[in-house]
Amino acid sequence: MPHILVTGGAGFIGANFVLAWLRNSAADGVVNVDKLTYAGNRKTLSSLEGDSRHVFSQTDICDRGALDRLFATYQPRAVVHLAAESHVDRSIHGPGEFIQTNIVGTFTLLEAARAYWGSLEEPPKSAFRFLHVSTDEVFGSLDANDPQFSETTPYAPNSPYSASKAASDHLVRAYHHTYGLPVLTTNCSNNYGPYHFPEKLIPLTIANALAGKPLPVYGDGLNVRDWLYVGDHCSAIREVLACGRPGETYNVGGWNEKTNLDVVHTLCDLLDELHPKSGGSYRDQIQFVKDRPGHDRRYAIDARKLERELGWKPVETFETGLRKTVQWYLDNHAWVQDVMSGEYRNWVAKHYAA
Template identity: 80%
Template sequence: MATLLVTGGAGFIGSNFVLDWLRRHHGDRIVNVDKLTYAGNRRSLAAVEGQPRHVFSQTDICDRAALDALLATHRPQAVVHFAAESHVDRSIADPGAFIQTNVVGTFTLLEAARAYWGRLNAADADHFRFLHVSTDEVFGSLGADDPPFSESTPYQPNSPYSASKAASDHLVRSYHHTYGLPVLTTHCSNNYGPYHFPEKLIPLMITRALAGKPLPVYGDGLNVRDWLYVGDHCTAIRTVLARGRVGETYNIGGWNEKSNLDVVHTLCDLLDALRPKASGSYRQQITFVTDRPGHDRRYAIDARKLERELGWRPAETFETGLRKTVQWYLDNPGWVKDVTSGEYRNWMARQYAAA
């Protein structure tokens, strides 16, 4: 039986990873560490609640003593680090929370992992891995004709969120080069799929469209992102964890560059087909709002290194992944209702007051 310690495992990507891992690896166990902020939701983990192979701990990754105890008790073979504050708009409003979780929290986790790794016997230490999940946003913004981000693209973070993730990346790299900690780092493009908290573009548009509310699109809507289905991301992380070269970074992308407006149009068309309105199209709900400060124009990922070295490519196209995503939200109104209450509603009222 292998044991993984997963941070942020009640969040969007983390919960998908936990569910996917336990479904595929029937003899393995996951220790799921999550602070349960507004974006963490144990309801996303309902399928594994109560299973002995899923150990949940409501723990802040800034709590060194708690991390030490978890590592000593459960003796994981790997740490997979998803835990992060991740929404750019929130980082503009409250950057301090991003520094605390993404920088201080990653540092604290690295220190705990280094101490734990240092006490392992030679064979176990050789097999131990610390996989840090990062973002393409650390590389900054691309022009329309610029080549996609590669693993050697210089860092140019443009928001407090991306700056905090860049800092955590540098810390992870330094712990390998200074202490020899066996680390791996991945940079992913924009994820979408089930259990996605509805402050990000795709779930936000789905939930607001179904509620008959305006669909707020920043600026001219022509900001471009590369879109990656979360199931493909989980497969890529498993691949890097199993066969990635220690100390290396790997870009994970979906090869799906789309403007925000194209994404919203496609979503509206899917909803028109799957949940038609009494009259008209969901496109009629689109409204343009003032652009957010420092809005990066384009992200694009070159994932050829991952394909060349480890043989990974995404299984979903944007169209197949998006249809699965829309259908999941249509099939799970209870989950949506649960997460779109309280603090979330207050934040939405402040963020899109004019919409």
């Protein structure tokens, strides 16, 4: 069976991508490579138990020997590279892990892929693709009236996280121009949806609201992000993998610019409707907290290239996607409680106690 190799396939976007890919009974198999840090969760993939098309390998992408063995054993026709440390707050408190995973890990994976690709004969060699999934945060911050980020916007990362992702983007680009490796890069806006680890704004707000805890909003709450439903992001990745031009980058956005405060208000209103509490609104739990260092003011993605060249555009509006997301968290309380235990709870207590 032909396979694709997916890194980070037990994380938020990665697991959604793997699950969506394998819903198609005609799809290639998946070699799912994940280190299983705090944000990787095998339980997210429980529906794939016994599915012969899914091979899981608990592997660190910094382990070159393990990667070489996986390439030799499964001979994937493509790599979809999603593995990354991605939480800005964590990168501020401990940047070392971000350098190791996002830069060294990407370098190690590129080297393994280049060696494997170089050993292929035609036509598999020409058909091989290495798709690197990145973020809009590499472009820095926009003012209110600035045009949206395009694929030609200069890089200006402002956090250790975004700097590490920018470095990985540059490595991927260099491997195409220096070695000819057929790479593709996507830069996406803020994702949300099922299986999102509850340290990010939307799942954290839902979890805290239901637990009766404060709903923290940084600064004045007017930082703007473009929001992309994870299912739409996964469909964009599939489209770029199938039809993207090697060496090109594609921005993936939801055309949904919202302030953080707008997002929290909308979540509270949805919870008031779908899971009302006795007395008052969930908005009563909103609490403004000290802004984090270097907090970018606005991100906005221009995704017209992807629509123009490959015909992709998001299916979900912010309203439809957020309603699906809230309902999923209401229906999967056990999953949320499981991932919020252990190391995550200890980290929160250490860094957010104040």
